[in-house]
Amino acid sequence: MTFAGAKSVLAIAVATMLCATLSGCNTYQPAPKSFSEATIQPYRLDSGDxxxxxxxxxxxxxxxxxxxxxxxxxxxxxxxxxxxxxxxxxxxxxxxxxxxxxxxxxxxxxxxxxxYRSVFIMGEVGQAGQYSYVPGMTVQNAIAVAGGYSARANQANVDVTRKINGRVITGRIPISDPIMAGDTVYVRERLF
CATH class of the missing domain: 3.30.1950.10 (wza like domain)
Structure with a gap:
């Protein structure tokens, strides 16, 4: 293979990875309606309460x-x-x-x-870990408890994993949304 051929193969590989990365970001769906509805339902018990x-x-x-x-x-x-x-x-x-x-x-x-059972805060925060849940807690409150955002954090929204009707669902929500006991909050790294 020539230098020009290797260079074009490398360019195609980089373009393919970039395309896959960007399309992955575009196909991520926001949280379903049941996600926010769960926050206004009566509290349901689970392990750790x-x-x-x-x-x-x-x-x-x-x-x-x-x-x-x-x-x-x-x-x-x-x-x-x-x-x-x-x-x-x-x-x-x-x-x-x-x-x-x-x-x-x-x-x-x-x-x-x-x-209440704990919430888990991961990703681009000061101190990722397990924290006590307080009724009425929002994503922003949870991030503050975990030491705030890191310098690389995406501060617009987060991914939250929640158990709803026995199913584990992950959705992207704004930081002003409430969280529930047992939720896992993941603060992503911003792209640029």
């Missing part, structure tokens, strides 16, 4: 319980209670019904989230 359960006048049952990796809460007397994907009122009802089956006559159960 810590719950404060109060059973009225039952000090032995009242306490904090964590949703385990399998999606269950180990509760005294009644055992494992399926929690993943359920809302707090659904959990209150499930625990009360199980306690009614031979343990308490009319249990009054209230549950609130003691600590």
């Amino acid at each position: 810590r719950l404060r359960v109060n059973v009225f006048e039952q000090a032995g049952l009242t306490g904090t319980y964590t949703v385990d990796q399998a999606g269950y809460v180990a509760f005294p007397l009644i055992g494992a209670v399926p929690s993943r994907g359920h809302t707090l009122p659904e959990m209150e009802q499930m625990i009360a019904e199980k306690l009614r089956q031979g343990y308490l006559r009319d249990p009054d159960v209230t549950i609130e989230v003691d600590r």
Whole structure:
């Protein structure tokens, strides 16, 4: 192969990679409608959430319980209670019904989230890592918690990976959008 031939092969290879890179950026879709709708739905429990359960006048049952990796809460007397994907009122009802089956006559159960599962912030931020979620948190708040943007960060929007109805979905959203507990936020590097 001649020098001119090698040069043209190299030029074609570079053009192909550049074209693939740019077309990859253009084919990335924004987050689907269900992505933003999930932020206004009732909170659904998942692994890592810590719950404060109060059973009225039952000090032995009242306490904090964590949703385990399998999606269950180990509760005294009644055992494992399926929690993943359920809302707090659904959990209150499930625990009360199980306690009614031979343990308490009319249990009054209230549950609130003691600590939400973490959010993960990666990419072009000061300190990527796992951080505590706070209700009402936006992408911008999450980035601030992670030490702000790096010098190379794309500050217009981010990629967020979220579990919706049991499916893991990634979408690109503006930094003013809310995030949810368990989300993974990825700040991309800007191209230029």
